[in-house]
Amino acid sequence: MKKNYPAVRSVSFKSSIVTLFMFYAVFQSITANAQNKYELNEGWKCAPISNVKEAGTDISHTTYNTSKWMPAIVPGTVLTSLVAAHKMPDPFYGMNNEQLPDIYRTGRGYYTYWFVKDFKEAQAIGGNQVYLNFRGVNYSCDVFLNGHKLNDKPHTGMFLRQSYNITKWMAKDGNNRIAVIVYPPDVVGNPNGGQGGDGTIARNVGIQYTAGWDWIQPIKDRNTGIWDKVTIEKTGAVRIKDPYIITLVPGVRQSEGPQQPAIVQVSADLQNASNVPVTGELKYTLDGNIVSKKITLKANSTQTVQLNDYALKNPKLWWPNGYGAQHLYPMNLQFITGANQVSDQDNIKVGVRQITTEWNARTESRQININGQKIFIKGGNWIVSDEMLRFSDARYDAEVRFHRDMNLNLIRVWGGALIERPEFYEACDRYGMLVFQDMWGSGDCNGRWTDQMKLDDQWTRRKYPDDHGLYLKSIEDQVKLVRNYPSLAIWCGGNEITPPEDMLISLRDSIMPKLDNTRWFIPYSNSEEMSRNVLGGNGDGPYGIQPLSTFWAHKTYPFNSEVGSVGVSDYESLKRFIPAKNMVLPEYDEATGKTKTDSVWDYHKYIGYDGFIDKYGKPKDVEDFATKAQLVNYDQYRGLMEGFSSHMWEWYTGTIIWKTQNPWTAMRGQMYDYYLDPNACLYGLHNGSEPLHIMYDPTDGMVMVANNTFKSHTNMMLVAKAYDMDGKEKMLTQVFSDVTPTTVKRYFSLKGEMDKLAKDKGAFLCLQLLDKDKKTLSENIYWLPDGNGNYSGLQNMPKGNLNASAKSLSSDKVEVTLTNTSNGPLVFFNRLSLTDVDTKQRVLPAFYSDNYVTVLPGEEKKIIIDYKNTAKKNLAVTISGWNVGERTIFINK
Incomplete structure (x- = not known):
């Protein structure tokens, strides 16, 4: 959660004279910009402990010369910085990872590093406070600021936040330096090829896969470093810590329509860092309403404060994907002092929902309910x-x-x-x-x-x-x-x-x-x-x-x-990390059930497709x-x-x-x-897994509809059609259908007919659900093998006739229209890629409303491509399909 702090409001002399008199030492210098929080994520430097002989108290002075130190990536790890500085090769490419020294063999000292960061921040005045926060350091560290050691003993634990009140150590001239020495995990583990290597990496409270797993190679520094955010936080005397928001949504709710009230419960720890008691008000604003409580905090103390429950009327609920909207209420939680000043605040996004579980006796498993559903x-x-x-x-x-x-x-x-x-x-x-x-x-x-x-x-x-x-x-x-x-x-x-x-x-x-x-x-x-x-x-x-x-x-x-x-990506993806000389086809031996694989493929944890790919014809190359x-x-x-x-x-x-x-x-x-x-x-x-989905069971040919929504769908038309390899259509059935919420409904079996149609060359089965306006609610196109279990028809499928166009909908959205002529075969399994015309590379990431798309004879489909890289202006869409050649189409503005 990010903290955002507005300007502190001025207070009239008459209304606050008593408070100001009592707490003058605490609040005399609160200013409009006293409260804020920012990350220290640039300008870090690092050096191995072997190159640094001085103590942290010396290194953390801005007069100490770090001009020869290496630029550091924070948040990040030692290896992150070494790779970024080109001191070590990219471990993700080929077998480069084998070139990196492993900490098990080098010893922990090899990856023990100093990190320094200079930053400007004026000394706090009056009762204002300044905090230095670390959200994650792996594995232990000592922290220094401006010549002072902040921790009495080494901070240990990858998953334990640190927060230091640095108010009294801030430099008079505003030029400050942090120095942190970071030590690797106490036990680094032997990466002997086992799950988590020899297992001893688990003796730490940290990540276990860093010693290797069956889907990853060992990370050679075991993720040593300041791996999570570092922030400077400025508050008044009172700081809000670890607020806790609970929402209760009784009953069984629908995702739309009016709602009965929900209960909101809010608590927080309040830390008074001053030497005098502080009286103020903890309050939050939610949906235009304010809930508050007055409290007096003892000097140098932390107290948990629970606010009164609040009944939120007609709440907009938060639902899981597919079941409803994900509404998030902005909540502003503040501590306001007796002088009517904002000492600290949190801006929190609140999703109103309640989670319950129950044992489902029929399935013999736990069932998750959200808002009663x-x-x-x-x-x-x-x-x-x-x-x-x-x-x-x-x-x-x-x-x-x-x-x-x-x-x-x-x-x-x-x-x-x-x-x-x-x-x-x-x-x-x-x-x-x-x-x-x-x-x-x-x-x-x-x-x-x-x-x-x-x-x-x-x-x-x-x-x-x-x-x-x-x-x-x-x-x-x-x-x-x-x-x-x-x-x-x-x-x-x-x-x-x-x-x-x-x-x-x-x-x-x-x-x-x-x-x-x-x-x-x-x-x-x-x-x-x-x-x-x-x-x-x-x-x-x-x-x-x-x-x-x-x-x-x-x-x-x-x-x-x-x-x-399985999960091998396409050829464009493979080229990003497999050298050309290692683009070697895996060889599957059906007799033994074993696959012979190139060393780089092995290193990147390839698992075999067995004979499944051969059913489409022996591959010619990678x-x-x-x-x-x-x-x-x-x-x-x-x-x-x-x-x-x-x-x-x-x-x-x-x-x-x-x-x-x-x-x-x-x-x-x-x-x-x-x-x-x-x-x-x-x-x-x-x-x-679409919420409303029509599907075909290949074992018994049953056509069914899965409804993963809270709505009944009625007066739908269920259409089942078959196509041969030439695109000739056969209507199998067309019936009205309906389905109740969160259920599966079975309709009829097409197995006998589809087995007959697919026997020689295979066949396509197209299932559709249409609404009363004949709009497609769900479409599912299967390609079925021949009587021998092979896709012989696909191997000799006629060329398709695909027409394609693209137009820009906005600065980061493109609509592609795919049209198939009515007198030819299906245009089968088309991959769309948004590409940079200048580099010929795909724009990543890009999000497609659908992909690997099949277009029926006489059908038109529209695909929306959403992308974030708006700096790239010269874009096109590349389309490649099973039975059409690759083409690039330009985007009409």
């Missing part, structure tokens, strides 16, 4: 935005928006990483993504299984981390950091394992009830408290590529926290392979979400894909690549 969970697993912790608001926005565009409604933040940053949660609030937030720990590192790659036995690993007190203190701190975001729905004790028993008891019975008792807390990610399968247990999977029938016909865990498939992989990707993820949705509230209450993104240039489990370029996985999900 059951929500079928369609989620994706998330690691972090960037393995080198190069976070930005814009990147968070793009990645979360992609998840919205997949028609998902939940992101699970995996437990081997971090509690995500406020900016991530802000994006989730905007786009309606519920968040399933793991705490730190994993079954791999923390001893759930026996593992020959691990240094310690299970009993020892079960006690990780070494410092239980630091873990619990860090959890308390991070809960306070993110608990006000309406998107946060679930707290989880860890990935596939609980924390040690003493920690779990503290979390479950003390910390969470006290700090955040409004959300579901589960002990671990595949706990039996989430679901039980037919055998009574819980788990996750399957992983890797599957026959589509697996998703439809084979029952898995009723609330599955991890189920996934470009052909990547093109055919997109067909498989689309089918896999459409089928995954359709299969789970077909059994919602019968077998399942939700599923979460493993995984939807990568924090580096990996080749598995991603809907878009590291560079924010989407692949067909994203659009297969976009189709298969």
Whole structure:
């Protein structure tokens, strides 16, 4: 949450003479610009400890010469700075990562660095206060300012904020210097190829994947550095800390129409940094209404203040994606002194919603309700935005928006990483993504299984981390950091394992009830408290590529926290990180079930497509392979979400894909690549998980409609048509249909007829839902294999006749119109790319209303492309399809 401070209002002498007399020492010098907050995110320098012999008290003087120090990236890590300064190669390209020295072999000193930052800030006068805040340092540090050491002992813990009152140490001339020495994790772990290396990285309270995993290579500095924001904050004598907003929405609500009142509860910690008591008023403004309470704070004290409950009339509610709008109320929370001055304030965006859960006896799993309505969970697993912790608001926005565009409604933040940053949660609030937030720990590192790659036995690993007190203190701190975001729905004790028993008891019975008792807390990610399968247990999977029938016909865990498939991106994406000499086709041996793969592909964690690509014809080269992989990707993820949705509230209450993104240039489990370029996985999900969706079960041919909305849809026309490879249409059926809210309705089977039509060359099946105005509500086009399970007809498909045009709708939005003639085949599987005419490169990120689009004979489709890079003016749209040649069309202004 950002703090914004308006000018302090003037106060008349008569109304404030008594107050001014009593508190003259505190408030005499409060000025109009006394309250503000800003980031220290530029102008940092760094140097390895081996090059610096002086003490921090000397280094933190502006007279100390740092002209030869290296520019530093803050927020960032040591490796971030080294790569940015071209001291080390880009670890994301080829096998460059192998050229970087690993901390396990160099020793911790190699990546122990000093960081300095000069900044201008005048001394505070009167009762005003100045604070230096660190939101995250990995792993321990000492902090100095203007020759003074600020911390009595090293600050330890990657996930523990620091705040120092630096008022008395500010330089008289306004020229200040911060010096921070940052030490790597206490235990760096042996990156021996295991999950989390040898597992000892988990002895710290920090990220576990930095020692390597089956989807990532080791990060050589283990993310050492000032990895999160550093801010200067100026307040009056009283500071607002860790406000807590609770909204209660009783009853079962609809997403539209008038609402009964909701209850808003607000509390905050107030810190009085002065040596005298302070009387004032804590108040907030919400929807034009003010709620306040007068309070007197003792000198040098912190007190929690609870304001009276407020009944918000006819509230605009916050809903998950697909179920309603994501309304956010601006709330201004202030502490006003007795002299009528703003001492501190927070501007908070409040989403009015209530989360409850209940056990669904039919599915044998937990059901999540928002505002009294059951929500079928369609989620994706998330690691972090960037393995080198190069976070930005814009990147968070793009990645979360992609998840919205997949028609998902939940992101699970995996437990081997971090509690995500406020900016991530802000994006989730905007786009309606519920968040399933793991705490730190994993079954791999923390001893759930026996593992020959691990240094310690299970009993020892079960006690990780070494410092239980630091873990619990860090959890308390991070809960306070993110608990006000309406998107946060679930707290989880860890990935596939609980924390040690003493920690779990503290979390479950003390910390969470006290700090955040409004959300579901589960002990671990595949706990039996989430679901039980037919055998009574819980788990996750399957992983890797599957026959589509697996998703439809084979029952898995009723609330599955991890189920996934492949995710190789297209050729343009592969060229960004694979050298030309390593563009070597994977060779799959059907007899052995094994794949021979190039070393760079292996290094970037390729997992095989087995024989699925060969069904489209043996690929000629890597470009052909990547093109055919997109067909498989689309089918896999459409089928995954359709299969789970077909059994919602019968077998399942939700599923979460493993995984939807990568924090580096990996080749598995991603809907878009590291560079924010989407692949067909994203659009297969976009189709298969749309809120109102018509679909076809490939196992029994059943046509059904999944309605993931709170509305009944009536008087619709259900249309089923088949097309052969030449585009000849056959009407199969056309019937009126309706479907009730949050349900699946089965209509009829087309299996016999489609098997017959597809027997020789395969066939296309087009399913449509039309409203009373014949507008398409849902369209789904399947390509079915021939009788041998191959796509022989696609391999010899006639050329299509695609007409395309593009026009600019605004400075950052383009509309593309695709038209197919009526006397030819389908124009199949067209990839649209917004490109820079000068560089021939794709504009990234760009957001497409749909992609990998098939256009029926005689049909017209319009695609909207939204992009943020408005500095690029010379743009075009490149289109390439299965049975049309690549073309570039210019954009009409």
